[in-house]
Amino acid sequence: MNNDIDKILYSSADIQAEVKRLGQQLAADYQGKNPLVICILKGAILFMADIVRNMDIPLEMDFMDISSYGAGTISTGEVRILKDLDSSVKDRDVLIVEDIVDTGRTLKALSDLLKQREANSIKICTLLDKPERRVEGVDVDYVGFQIPDEFVVGYGMDYAGHYRNLPYVGILKREVYENN
Ligand SMILES: O=P(O)(O)OC[C@H]1O[C@H](OP(=O)(O)OP(=O)(O)O)[C@H](O)[C@@H]1O
Ligand code: HPA
Numbered sequence: 001m002n003n004d005i006d007k008i009l010y011s012s013a014d015i016q017a018e019v020k021r022l023g024q025q026l027a028a029d030y031q032g033k034n035p036l037v038i039c040i041l042k043g044a045i046l047f048m049a050d051i052v053r054n055m056d057i058p059l060e061m062d063f064m065d066i067s068s069y070g071a072g073t074i075s076t077g078e079v080r081i082l083k084d085l086d087s088s089v090k091d092r093d094v095l096i097v098e099d100i101v102d103t104g105r106t107l108k109a110l111s112d113l114l115k116q117r118e119a120n121s122i123k124i125c126t127l128l129d130k131p132e133r134r135v136e137g138v139d140v141d142y143v144g145f146q147i148p149d150e151f152v153v154g155y156g157m158d159y160a161g162h163y164r165n166l167p168y169v170g171i172l173k174r175e176v177y178e179n180n
């Protein structure tokens with residue numbers, strides 16, 4: 001797996017330091033609000049697990065699986081709900097936890113849906129933001145790192161289902177996906 005990585009962008013230690021900073025900020029901002037923290041499967045699973053461990057306040061968690069990419073590296077523009085939330089978001093302070101905001105399509109669709117379901121507030125926390133690729137305007141409230149327009153994997157992020165278990169975030173070698 002490591003041989004398929006061009007460059008490590010953020011080491012495990014870099015990520016843990018940033019997650020700690022974000023978690024402490026979120027805990028301060030959501031003190032007394034009992035937020036519903038929503039993990040967007042599957043990419044955000046590692047980030048979610050680390051961020052909630054750094055939020056030392058009462059909160060609840062839920063999970064939703066939304067997909068827009070299929071098996072490739074280019075967004076299809078079509079967003080599908082593969083698994084919906086178990087809980088109601090009505091009147092809740094919702095914090096969406098994502099691994100990466102790329103075109104913004106996933107989060108635009110999700111924010112619109114949660115607004116329709118009458119959440120009291122909706123905020124977004126993402127580990128990575130790739131602003132150059134945005135096609136939908138979304139307000140991202142908490143960002144770990146801004147990255148250039150490169151396809152990245154690791155720490156939850158995949159290419160064709162692989163690399164999610166790498167402990168760091170790295171740029172995937174183009175040759176890995178350009179011939180597929
Ligand atoms: O801003 P966008 O262009 O919408 O892209 C970002 C989304 O795409 C990826 O998920 P994907 O749909 O590939 O599913 P996964 O999380 O299960 O890997 C990533 O985890 C984000 O959820
Ligand atoms: O750069 C990326 N890597 C993995 N998954 C993604 N989904 C959107 N952008 C990316």
Ligand SMILES: [Mg+2]
Pocket residue numbers: 040041042043044066
């Ligand atoms: Mg995802």
